[in-house]
Amino acid sequence: VAGVVGMSSAVTAGDDIRFWAGDATPASAEFRVYESGALVASSATITGAITATSGTIGSFTIGTYLYTGSKTAYNDANAGVHLGSDGIGIGNNVFTVSSAGALVATSATITGVITANTGYIGGATGWVIATGKITSSGIGVATSAGDATYAFWAGDDTSSSAEFRVS
Numbered sequence: 001v002a003g004v005v006g007m008s009s010a011v012t013a014g015d016d017i018r019f020w021a022g023d024a025t026p027a028s029a030e031f032r033v034y035e036s037g038a039l040v041a042s043s044a045t046i047t048g049a050i051t052a053t054s055g056t057i058g059s060f061t062i063g064t065y066l067y068t069g070s071k072t073a074y075n076d077a078n079a080g081v082h083l084g085s086d087g088i089g090i091g092n093n094v095f096t097v098s099s100a101g102a103l104v105a106t107s108a109t110i111t112g113v114i115t116a117n118t119g120y121i122g123g124a125t126g127w128v129i130a131t132g133k134i135t136s137s138g139i140g141v142a143t144s145a146g147d148a149t150y151a152f153w154a155g156d157d158t159s160s161s162a163e164f165r166v167s
Contacts, residue, residue: 004021004022004023004024004029005020005021006019006020006021006026008026015034015035015036017029017032017033017034017035018033018034018035019032019033020032020033030042030043116129117129117130117131118131150162150165150166150167151166151167152165152166153165
């Protein structure tokens with residue numbers, strides 16, 4: 001149909017549509033390319049590399065980060081990959097990896113090897129991970145090196161007062 005595909009070299013003060021297809025009215029065409037290089041396509045299959053430094057893909061916002069939902073609870077200095085739902089903020093999302101590599105997930109099933117030289121199991125008041133040992137106040141102490149007498153003990157912070165000891 002005449003006019004359903006078109007090209008224009010008309011120059012105005014605005015960002016004119018230079019190439020279009022799919023509708024006789026350029027602004028309604030399913031495919032159009034603007035003077036600035038902006039591309040609008042109602043459906044596309046693209047092969048090869050795509051580079052995007054801003055914008056959106058689905059509900060994900062692209063910047064120096066990739067996130068979905070509200071960004072108000074997190075700042076760009078910690079930007080990374082953030083997944084969750086709108087209204088709870090990136091800092092509270094169900095899956096976050098900061099640009100420094102810190103991972104936060106509300107639930108995880110991990111298969112394979114986990115290496116931890118420091119940290120906690122059960123929060124700051126639970127088991128404490130330190131190089132060569134796992135400790136928990138009053139619950140027990142397990143250490144690869146042990147002390148001079150015991151390799152493992154439980155029931156007290158000190159091996160000599162522990163209710164259970166293995167030499």
